[in-house]
Amino acid sequence: MNSTVLLAYIGIGIMIALSGLGSVYGLTICGNAAIGGLKKRPEALGTFLLLSAMPSTQGIYGFVCYFIIRGHVVDDMTALQAAAVFGSSIAVGIVCLLSGVRQGQVCANGIAATASGNNVTAGTMVMAAFPEFYAILSALSLILISGTL
């Protein structure tokens, strides 16, 4: 194995780890809020579950990006190709990490408001989709970059 493959795999590893961590943090923030909410309104479990699961997307994007990029990590890849894989993977990882945490905070607020008796499920889902959009853009960038390799 040469150093270009090594560089590419380091990038992929960081991407999967950071995007997964984004979801982990986001889901934890939501989960904590949902437990608090359940004490007030146990009947709203379905809504809480739905909102809590929103930040799981970032981890999925990291996973999908790995599937997209893995075909390009080959023994004879050039330094430029490895840099492209590394750079795009890092971008996806960082954006997904922050997007997951921030989306979790938006959803946690929605959960708290729902627990207080307000019907804000639809609004929260729309608002939570905004920080996720940039995770999607980073994943799209990786897909587009992979198309040039």
Added chain:
Amino acid sequence: MITKMKKLSFLIHSKEYEQFLEQLRSLGVVHVVQKQAGAVQDESLQEDLNQFARYKNALKVLEPLAAQPAVEVPDDHTKGFSFDTPEKVTERFEILEADKVVLEQTLQVLSRDRAQLLPWGDFEPASLEHLEQSGYKIRFYTCPIRAFQDEWVSAYGVVEIERDKQKVNFVTVTHPDVVPDIDAEQVNLPAMSLSVVEKEITNTKAAIDAIPAKMTELAHVGLDVLKEGIRNLENSISFSQVRLTGEHLADDSLLLLEGWAPAADIDGISKALDVKGVFFDVEDPVPGDDIPIKLKNNRFARLFEPLTEMYSLPNYSELDPTAAFAPFFMLFFGLCMGDGGYGLIIFLACTLAKKKLPALRDFMALGQWLGVSTIIVGLLTGMVFGISLDTVAWPWLAGVKDKFITDNNYSVMGYSPMMVVAVCVGILQILYGMGFKITRITIQCGLKYAMSDIGWLILLIDMIVLLLLKLSGADISALAMNTMLGIAIVCGVLILFFNTPGKNPFVNLGSGLWGTYNMVSGLLGDVLSYIRLFALGLAGGILGGVFNSLAFQAGGSLPIWIGWLPTCLILLLGHGLNLFLCIISALVHPIRLTFVEFFKNAGFEGGGKAYKPFKKK
């Protein structure tokens, strides 16, 4: 779809008001327009509401207990009580609750007393009085070891009771008139001996422990009566609320009541109320009316109505999106699960539960459909209980192994075929959503207001067709190319200059450009979001395969007579866990795709208020 509603206005003589309301309630189809909660004040209603809150509180605790087996209660606490009314059941519940609070407080006090008495040992407080009468006054003291002075022993007859690392507990034995002058804290002990306190603690704990059993017994005896009482109270409250809703006219001799009823029921209402000679008027709804929503779908789409209600009911001027997203939701669930074996389990479990749990019949029917969808997807992708059927060497599968939609069999421009399927399904749903929006705008406002959306829909279809032709390598004639280009230009004109009818072209151009930016950025995100369908299906399948490998590795390393046990255990636990996780994901993510991506592109607004007819429960 949304049931057509008619507005009803009733004018009733005050003397016949109650009788009319009874009649209206027995019809059970009129949604009465009620005042805001709290707008009506009535003593009997307030009393009913308070009583209702008490009954509900008792029901909340007793209902789960009724499902538990009856436990023998040491003393027959129901003796002398009869539970033939909900009030008696609730009163008994409240007494038990209050008893529990008192007993817990008593236990706290007793525990504190015990802790105080423990260093001094077990003695009768009465014996101290006897000693005092005999001329010996006993006083209890505690002080830090360094503060204790040996001369106290001779001066005040100090007897040391207990000494630890920090403090010393002692008593002084003096004449009753002598008050020891010592620098130590005097301890006032409870007026009970340690053995009595410990006995009291045991009795109190036993009494606290008996309360759940008493509650369970109460639940077995009185739950049905309580439920019946709650039902009657609900009827009484709704009746009072409707009664107080009536607007008094003509010096209170007439009352005006407004309501809504499905258009199909108007004839029945007319016949029933004409007999009683009540005056009423039937009108069509007008813009601005707050019309209650009753969804009316076929047997299949009706199962998905709870999802629409979870987001929001459509408003009356909209289209009901339930039937539009139902088949997509079913497909999405199947794609997210992705394992035909799991689909079979879901189908069988729901079929069984449908018979056993009639109350959940609709949910189980929905589960059956979702199971069928998963089975079909699993068969198409060749994934059954974590086994990739395209990789196994089973001779009976040899003929179809290369037909499964897997990475081994197909590749679309280097991408996984299921990923492309997920994105294509997403594009299809988005286009369908746009078509739904066009239909809604055309019905609500007219075709000219939908021109921009029509432009977008046709432009996207035009571009997709062009892309597919290019990718397939087909030879596109100049005429076809020009036609498609022409269509795109016409669509561009519609998008940029017909998006805000009635405004000048510059305003149209500005909002058209802004709309284009939003559409392009939104579409990118929306389409990519559907990749989750592929990722979830893949993750579930891989995890199932990992459990299979683990199970057979663990079992294979042991002799066959015992090896089957860990294999079966790992398979059962692993697939059980994977199935549970997959079901959660396969419900949550399709709901999200429906609520965010589909509803956004379909322009669904929601905000409808549910149709709740005035009827007896």
